[in-house]
Amino acid sequence: xxHSHGHAHEYDFEASPGLPEPLPAREKILWQAAxxxxxxxxxxxxxxxxxxxxxxxxxxxxxxLWEQGGDFTAMVQALSISAAxxxxxxxxxxxxxxxxxxxxxxxxxxxRVVMRYGIVLTLTYNLPFERIDAxxxxxxxxxxxxxxxxQLNRADxxxxxxxxxxxxxxxxxxxxxxxxxxxxxxxxxxxxxxxWSVLRDSPMTAPAAAHAPAPHNAxxxxxxxx
Numbered sequence: 001x002x003h004s005h006g007h008a009h010e011y012d013f014e015a016s017p018g019l020p021e022p023l024p025a026r027e028k029i030l031w032q033a034a035x036x037x038x039x040x041x042x043x044x045x046x047x048x049x050x051x052x053x054x055x056x057x058x059x060x061x062x063x064x065l066w067e068q069g070g071d072f073t074a075m076v077q078a079l080s081i082s083a084a085x086x087x088x089x090x091x092x093x094x095x096x097x098x099x100x101x102x103x104x105x106x107x108x109x110x111x112r113v114v115m116r117y118g119i120v121l122t123l124t125y126n127l128p129f130e131r132i133d134a135x136x137x138x139x140x141x142x143x144x145x146x147x148x149x150x151q152l153n154r155a156d157x158x159x160x161x162x163x164x165x166x167x168x169x170x171x172x173x174x175x176x177x178x179x180x181x182x183x184x185x186x187x188x189x190x191x192x193x194x195x196w197s198v199l200r201d202s203p204m205t206a207p208a209a210a211h212a213p214a215p216h217n218a219x220x221x222x223x224x225x226x
Contacts, residue, residue: 016029017032017105018032018105018106018107018114018116019107019114019116019124020116020124023109027109027110027111028109028110029107029108029109030108030109030110030191030195031107031108031188031191031192032105032106032107032108033105033106033179033182033183033184033188034101034102034104034105034106034182035100035101035104035106035179035180035181035182036101036145036181036182036183037097037098037100037101037102037181038097039140039141039145039181040097040098040100040101040165040180040181041093041094041097041098043140043147043180043181044097044100044165044180044181045093045094045096045097045165046093047090047093047094047097050089050090050093051086051090054086054089054090055086057082057086058079058082058083058086061078061079061082062075062079065078065079096119099119100117100119100165101181103117103118103119103122104116104117104118104166104180105117106179106182108188108191108192108195109195110195110198110199111128111129111195111199112126112127112128112129113126113127113129113132113150113177113179113192114126114127115127115166115177115179117166123162125158125177127150127152127177129195129196129199129200130199130200131152131153131156132150132151132152132153132196133151133152133153134150134151135148135149135150135151135189135192135193135196136148136149136151136168136176137185137186137189138185139185139186140181143183144183144184144185144186144187145181145182145183145185146181146182146185146186147168147178147179147180147181147182147185148178148179148182148185148188148189148192149167149168149171149176149177149178149179150176150177150178150179151174151176152174152176152177154174157174157175158175158177159175160172160175163175163177163178165180166178166179166180
């Protein structure tokens with residue numbers, strides 16, 4: 001497992017999109033995709049939750065100012081400032097989501113997973129199947145957008161800060177590189193499972209549950225591969 005880094009404009013000089021150097025002659029790309037930025041905004045940067053929080057705080061401020069009485073113009077000015085600050089915060093989160101998705105590309109070959117991402121500093125991680133012990137697919141919605149998280153060998157460790165936001169949430173002690181918010185995540189999972197099984201001569205299959213969209217009140221459908 002190795003990685004390289006550089007500036008974002010170096011994407012123009014890649015041997016192939018998402019790959020810092022040409023693939024060996026017998027290796028081929030099976031799947032390639034970038035994150036969906038709207039899904040990144042919702043599930044990675046939690047824009048909806050933050051917007052709900054700002055909205056609740058704005059209503060609380062409005063009610064508090066109304067109870068205090070005072071000048072109506074001053075109240076409107078204070079609420080306008082709060083709304084503007086909240087809008088700036090949400091705009092920043094949306095911008096981060098868009099940039100994170102725009103500057104990321106995930107690739108599955110018949111031998112490895114390649115993750116290339118970075119806004120200011122470009123990182124490229126090559127994750128050979130020999131270093132991947134298991135994977136997990138989580139589908140976020142009925143359109144099939146979801147995450148594919150990779151469980152690495154215990155001997156391998158990538159710092160959480162180097163992976164974020166392309167990592168599985170809440171797995172801090174043993175960070176898991178993740179293909180975040182990709183379209184047709186179940187299909188990509190099947191591609192990975194089949195290639196992994198062929199190379200390692202061991203079954204890695206995704207059950208039918210991976211196809212099911214998440215219920216409206218559930219965070220997502222989770223499928224573990226052994």
